[in-house]
Amino acid sequence: MNKILALALLSLAPCAARAEEALTPLKLTFPPPILTGTPVPNKLTNLESPSIRPAPIFVPADVINLAKGKSVTSSDPAPVIGDLSLVTDGDKESEEGYFVELDRGRQWVQIDLGISAELYAIAVWHYHAQSRAYLEVIVQVSDDPTFKQNVRTLFNNDDKNHAGFGVGTSPAYLDKNTGRLIPANKAVARYVRLYSAGNTANELNHYIEVEVFGRPRA
Numbered sequence: 001m002n003k004i005l006a007l008a009l010l011s012l013a014p015c016a017a018r019a020e021e022a023l024t025p026l027k028l029t030f031p032p033p034i035l036t037g038t039p040v041p042n043k044l045t046n047l048e049s050p051s052i053r054p055a056p057i058f059v060p061a062d063v064i065n066l067a068k069g070k071s072v073t074s075s076d077p078a079p080v081i082g083d084l085s086l087v088t089d090g091d092k093e094s095e096e097g098y099f100v101e102l103d104r105g106r107q108w109v110q111i112d113l114g115i116s117a118e119l120y121a122i123a124v125w126h127y128h129a130q131s132r133a134y135l136e137v138i139v140q141v142s143d144d145p146t147f148k149q150n151v152r153t154l155f156n157n158d159d160k161n162h163a164g165f166g167v168g169t170s171p172a173y174l175d176k177n178t179g180r181l182i183p184a185n186k187a188v189a190r191y192v193r194l195y196s197a198g199n200t201a202n203e204l205n206h207y208i209e210v211e212v213f214g215r216p217r218a
Contacts, residue, residue: 025057030179031177035131036130042132057183068088070113072084076102087109087209089209092125094125101206109207116143117216119192122155123179125177132201136157137170138165138194142193154182155170157172192212
């Protein structure tokens with residue numbers, strides 16, 4: 001019996017090897033770097049060094065940006081500047097006409113991917129025409145559009161727990177044209193919600209683009 005079992009397992013080994021997916025580093029497309037105005041001092045205790053480069057995220061070949069053109073809602077339904085559709089329109093430039101500006105205080109934008117999906121990474125561009133860091137940045141995913149059940153936090157730099165989601169251990173960072181790539185760790189979800197509470201230049205909240213990389217759940 002042991003010999004038969006051993007032969008059976010040996011015969012399955014090539015199948016298991018074929019089932020392993022080839023992974024490659026996720027490559028983003030970046031807008032040209034444009035910095036205008038006077039840099040604003042960033043006095044944050046959890047500010048990441050500008051020299052640090054986030055580690056690459058490896059994904060299967062069939063992973064795509066599921067957020068492109070998808071519906072966006074917000075805690076601020078009437079933005080100060082722009083329209084919520086700009087968050088997923090595919091344009092990442094930082095000039096006026098490419099970003100949405102939400103009111104003061106803690107605000108969020110939420111993307112409905114339209115289908116439950118296996119998520120690998122989320123890329124965020126807040127505003128990169130001026131050197132600034134956004135505050136209380138929290139990125140969560142869920143299957144529930146109200147974000148009351150099965151909520152998973154992928155990024156949280158709210159180190160004072162002002163939002164009440166727990167003390168964040170992710171770093172604050174200076175927004176750049178390269179955005180911020182956040183691992184999603186194969187979380188399965190349909191909705192993505194991103195919080196912020198102003199920035200080091202002013203109390204307003206901005207989003208240029210959000211990309212959500214994954215594939216529909218089999």
